[in-house]
Amino acid sequence: MSITHHPPEDLLADLATGALGEAEHLVVGVHVAGCARCRRFVQAMEQLAGEALENAEPAAISDGAFDLLMARIQEAPPRDTRPSEARNVDEEEHRDLPEILRRCRLGKRRRVAPGVSVQPIDLPGRGKARAFLLQSAPGTRMIEHTHTGTELTCVLKGSFSHAGGRYGPGDFDYGDEDIDHRPIVGDEGPCLCVVAMIGDLRMNGFFGRLISPFVRL
Amino acid sequence: MIAAIRTTRLPNRAGIVLPSTTKAWPSVGASRGLKPKVEWSDLIGRVASHGDREAFRSLFEHFGPRIKGLMLKAGCSADEAEEIAQGTLIAVWRKAGQFDPASTGAAAWIFTIARNLRIDSLRRHARAGRFGEDADLANMPDATEPADVVISRVEDTARVKAAIDRLSDEQSKVIQLSFIEERPHPEIASLLGIPLGTVKSRIRLAMNRLRDLLDEAP
Numbered sequence: 001m002s003i004t005h006h007p008p009e010d011l012l013a014d015l016a017t018g019a020l021g022e023a024e025h026l027v028v029g030v031h032v033a034g035c036a037r038c039r040r041f042v043q044a045m046e047q048l049a050g051e052a053l054e055n056a057e058p059a060a061i062s063d064g065a066f067d068l069l070m071a072r073i074q075e076a077p078p079r080d081t082r083p084s085e086a087r088n089v090d091e092e093e094h095r096d097l098p099e100i101l102r103r104c105r106l107g108k109r110r111r112v113a114p115g116v117s118v119q120p121i122d123l124p125g126r127g128k129a130r131a132f133l134l135q136s137a138p139g140t141r142m143i144e145h146t147h148t149g150t151e152l153t154c155v156l157k158g159s160f161s162h163a164g165g166r167y168g169p170g171d172f173d174y175g176d177e178d179i180d181h182r183p184i185v186g187d188e189g190p191c192l193c194v195v196a197m198i199g200d201l202r203m204n205g206f207f208g209r210l211i212s213p214f215v216r217l
Numbered sequence: 218m219i220a221a222i223r224t225t226r227l228p229n230r231a232g233i234v235l236p237s238t239t240k241a242w243p244s245v246g247a248s249r250g251l252k253p254k255v256e257w258s259d260l261i262g263r264v265a266s267h268g269d270r271e272a273f274r275s276l277f278e279h280f281g282p283r284i285k286g287l288m289l290k291a292g293c294s295a296d297e298a299e300e301i302a303q304g305t306l307i308a309v310w311r312k313a314g315q316f317d318p319a320s321t322g323a324a325a326w327i328f329t330i331a332r333n334l335r336i337d338s339l340r341r342h343a344r345a346g347r348f349g350e351d352a353d354l355a356n357m358p359d360a361t362e363p364a365d366v367v368i369s370r371v372e373d374t375a376r377v378k379a380a381i382d383r384l385s386d387e388q389s390k391v392i393q394l395s396f397i398e399e400r401p402h403p404e405i406a407s408l409l410g411i412p413l414g415t416v417k418s419r420i421r422l423a424m425n426r427l428r429d430l431l432d433e434a435p
Contacts, residue, residue, distance in 0.1 A: 009424040013396040017291075018332040022340065036373070040431045043321075043377045045396065049332070050325030052393040058282030059289055061299060066277050069303055070270070073310055124340050 003035050003170040007152075011174075012038055016045035023129035023196035026121070027152040029100050030194050031172040097156065101194060106133070115140040121194075129198040136160070140185040151175040151197050158191030160184060255279070257323035258316070265313035277306050280324075284331045290398045297338055305331040320374050380430035388423035395420050 007028050014020045015028045032038045107120035115137035123131060136142065138158070153173040160167050160183040167173050168186075185191040260276050263269035281302045288298035308330045316326055381389065387409070394405045395416075405420075406413040 009428055010396075013392070013424070016332075017397055017399075018336045018339075019291075019396075019399065025336070037432070040373050040377055040380075041428060043373070044381055044427055044431060045392075046325045046329055047322065047377060047381050048389055048393055049328040049397045050322050051389070052397040053280070053283055053287055053328045053331075054324045056283040056287040056290070056398075059286040059295075059298065061281045061285060061302060065281070065299075065303065066274060069277065069306060073307055 003031075003037070003168075003172075005165065005167055005171040005173060006035065006038055007031055007172045008174060009041065011152075012041045013045050016042045017049060021129050021196075021198075022123045023121075023131035024152055024198070026100065026104070026123070026131050027154050027194050027196040028172070030098050030156070031154045031170065033098055033100055034170040101133075101156075109133075109135075116142070129196045131194065131196045134193045134195050136185045136191045138185055138187050138189055138191070140191075142183045142185070151195060153193050153195045156192040156194060158189050159186035160191050160193075161186065257327075258318040261309065261313050261316045261323055261326075262318070264310060265316065273306075273310055276309060280309075280327055281306055284327070287398065288331065288335065290400070291335070292399065293335065293338075301331055301334045301338060304334045308334070377431065380427060380433075383430050384423070384427055387419075388426055391416075391419050391423050392427070 011020070011024070011028050012032070015025060015032065020028060032042055105122040107122055109117050109119040111117045117135050119133040121131040121133065153175070155167050155169050155171045157169060162183040164173065255275070257276065260272040263272040264276070284302040284305050285298045288301050289295065293301065305327060309327060316323070391405065391409065394400045394408060400408070402416040403413055405416050411419065
């Protein structure tokens with residue numbers, strides 16, 4: 001299956017320069033990890049950033065910094081600072097998640113509506129966005145909703161469709177306040193997505209009122 | 218008499234000195250009398266192969282202040298910017314052996330290390346509320362392997378390079394000003410001498426063009 005929906009270039013550029021918030025970084029990163037086309041774009045941005053670094057106006061570094069640096073290099077051996085292995089691999093179904101996600105700490109999975117469950121992703125910092133895994137049963141019709149903020153979604157398994165087209169594994173969906181979503185989950189199996197949400201969601205239906213408390217967390 | 222000597226010497230000296238000190242801003246290695254075109258990759262190679270301290274010093278003196286300058290522009294405080302610059306150079310020393318000149322340029326590689334440290338610094342910041350004692354350099358996470366950034370797997374080097382080469386100077390400039398130096402639009406307008414109203418569309422056009430060039434078969 002090939003990826004047909006990509007993040008806007010701005011988001012890829014911000015990923016390349018490290019300007020994205022944590023949750024957005026995660027979701028765009030998941031897409032890029034699986035999309036050669038967007039990886040090329042990110043690489044191109046990194047090359048341009050290298051050029052910009054070459055041409056950057058130098059800012060004076062404090063006196064004696066080099067000797068201090070050498071002393072630090074000698075006294076502190078490289079530490080193995082890989083992130084702690086805290087993860088949720090015990091959940092069989094998540095074993096095949098992309099590597100970036102497997103390194104995340106996942107919260108408790110909760111059912112939020114019939115056929116729909118949500119598993120928060122614990123992010124170390126405190127960005128403005130929240131990230132979570134959203135799993136929906138085949139054929140689920142998601143509640144109609146609009147945003148007061150933005151929502152970034154990358155499909156991991158299964159598919160959903162809405163006015164923008166069909167979104168399968170690896171596809172990226174970008175929603176903002178202008179878009180009225182009413183996605184329908186594909187019949188081929190459960191749909192698992194990783195979602196970053198900035199701002200609030202306004203639910204337009206009965207279930208919306210039901211799950212709103214969750215969405216505000 | 219002395220004054221006469223001074224006046225005759227001064228213009229003379231200025232005449233000699235001026236052409237060799239590149240005051241303009243793509244200044245590459247001008248500070249240490251290095252030739253304008255330094256192969257940074259070779260220096261990284263020398264650090265990797267035998268811990269060449271002088272090669273490393275050249276890298277430090279060139280990139281340290283530039284990383285700091287770029288980070289300041291991107292909104293870091295002076296302390297953070299310097300810390301990122303130093304942390305980046307420590308990682309360059311330690312990871313020099315992992316640098317692959319065939320796949321990426323030295324400056325781009327160094328940028329990605331600095332970027333990863335900036336991401337980590339922002340997160341530590343958010344976690345600790347403010348820079349605490351764990352911001353010590355020794356505790357800097359491994360910058361070439363950040364917690365969750367698995368981007369920069371270089372594969373289509375030639376294709377990416379070809380696309381960038383075909384981007385016009387003006388287009389790469391507008392992308393750099395907007396996304397890498399994170400300059401506000403009014404500043405971009407005055408730097409490029411274009412009306413404020415057209416900055417947004419210039420950026421968009423440049424980004425679309427880059428995307429198209431990358432999509433074209435090599």
